[in-house]
Amino acid sequence: MMMRRGMRQKKKSEFLTEVELEFMTELWALGEGSVRDVLAQLAPDRNLAYTSAATILRIMEQKNFVVSEKRGKVFVYRPLLAxxxxxxxxxxxxxxxxxxxxxxxxxxxxxxxxxxxxxxxxxxxxxxxxxxxxxxx
Amino acid sequence: MMMRRGMRQKKKSEFLTEVELEFMTELWALGEGSVRDVLAQLAPDRNLAYTSAATILRIMEQKNFVVSEKRGKVFVYRPLLAxxxxxxxxxxxxxxxxxxxxxxxxxxxxxxxxxxxxxxxxxxxxxxxxxxxxxxx
DNA sequence: TTGGCGATACGAAAGTCTTAGTATCTACTT
DNA sequence: AAGTAGATACTAAGACTTTCGTATCGCCAA
The missing domain is CATH 1.10.1220 (Arc Repressor Mutant)
Incomplete structure (x- = not known):
């Protein structure tokens, strides 16, 4: 993107991407959930690999859209954004x-x-x- | 994106991207305009190179969001999307x-x-x- | 005729997004 | 203690976006 002059600041992406909104919608409905919980909530024809879902949630946590907490042996994700x-x-x-x-x-x-x-x-x-x-x- | 199974069809991007919406907004206001017209309409601190604006409009034409017509020695762009x-x-x-x-x-x-x-x-x-x-x- | 200028075409670089494979870790079972 | 199953971390590929530089084209003036 070059960004030669101006050097816009870090872009603090305030908006959810398409897939992030899809996931967040399930979390809003569930209240909270593990990777498997969210995955199970998606449309049956969605066919998303487990690792993809895990990656998406991890990224969402990096962006502070959700927090995770280790409960038992899995991470449970909870929305930070209402x-x-x-x-x-x-x-x-x-x-x-x-x-x-x-x-x-x-x-x-x-x-x-x-x-x-x-x-x-x-x-x-x-x-x-x-x-x-x-x-x- | 891999797209190994299913081979989803071409994605027919129905929505404008961020910059495309910015440009389309000016075209909606102007009715029609050349690259220079649109560029002049943008916020003064926008600082976008002329060639960038030309590229954006050309891509918008490929996506059928606008049409161009050679008038005199420049192309004039007109919204196809109301x-x-x-x-x-x-x-x-x-x-x-x-x-x-x-x-x-x-x-x-x-x-x-x-x-x-x-x-x-x-x-x-x-x-x-x-x-x-x-x-x- | 040719030099130069404005306009358009092309392509590349850097970033983000989506997806999934591979590697690693953990804990339970045998 | 070793093996296995399930979960998480890492990495990467491919698409798309945004931006701009360079090349080219057409035309008008000197």
């Missing part, structure tokens, strides 16, 4: 990069073509009302 | 991968997230109201 927090971060990023930094336009696009049920829409409006009321206090 | 469509596609993908396929939870997270202005919230509620009214008809 799903809520990651969802928020991702939405903020997407809003900035693709929706001109205005989250409202994101919601507009969502409610326009995502086929949301009337119940969902109503529920969300209730959320908004509650939120707006809180802000008044 | 911003609206890409926004929708991206939201659908994100919903599937990080929000359990329920777009409503996405909006919920957005609304819960601190740092949304009251104006934005109000605007979103207006959007929902309009949408709910339409559904009634």
């Amino acid at each position: 799903k809520d927090a990651y969802q928020s971060k991702t939405l903020r990023d997407l809003s900035d990069k693709l929706f001109d930094g205005t989250p409202a336009s994101m919601v507009a696009r969502l409610v326009d073509d995502q086929g949301m049920s009337e119940e969902a829409l109503t529920e969300i409006r209730a959320l908004l009302d509650r939120r707006l009321k809180d802000n008044d206090n | 911003k609206d469509a890409y926004q929708s596609k991206t939201l659908r993908d994100l919903s599937d991968k990080l929000f359990d396929g329920t777009p409503a939870s996405m909006v919920a997270r957005l609304v819960d997230d601190q740092g949304m202005s009251e104006e934005a919230l109000t605007e979103i509620r207006a959007l929902l109201d309009r949408r709910l009214k339409d559904n009634d008809n």
Whole structure:
């Protein structure tokens, strides 16, 4: 990449890669799990070697996305990154990069073509009302 | 990547990379533009070589994200991918991968997230109201 | 006609990601 | 104590991304 001038700092990769998100999703669902636990949770046609899964989790630990703890004879991995927090971060990023930094336009696009049920829409409006009321206090 | 069994098909990369999105954003804003046009549109501290920008646009054309047309002595690039469509596609993908396929939870997270202005919230509620009214008809 | 300039094409270097093979380690069984 | 099975560490190959340098092409002016 050359990086001759500027020398951007270490890139602190804040976002999960494709496979990392796949694994983290299982960990979020499980709460915690060993390599085998996570592997067993993946789609049956995923066909990923055990060593590949182990490598992925090890790398995720290096990146501080998870921690491991030796329990019995295996390592058990636990998310350090909360799903809520990651969802928020991702939405903020997407809003900035693709929706001109205005989250409202994101919601507009969502409610326009995502086929949301009337119940969902109503529920969300209730959320908004509650939120707006809180802000008044 | 090895790809020994299965030989997955060509991967038809449907999503823009980081830099491609950066460029596409400028093209969406401009409507169309030459390499120099796009380059001029980038942040002043971006410091990207002209040849780099040209390469990026050429690759984007290979991927069918843009088309070029020789106008005078330069190529003018035009988006093939509409911003609206890409926004929708991206939201659908994100919903599937990080929000359990329920777009409503996405909006919920957005609304819960601190740092949304009251104006934005109000605007979103207006959007929902309009949408709910339409559904009634 | 030729020199030079701007534009495009090509290719390479360095980084990251995904995947898996091989080596090592540990502990239990015999 | 040695062997084996399962788990983890290490290494590497191949793809893709980002960036830029060099080569080439076309054209206009001197």
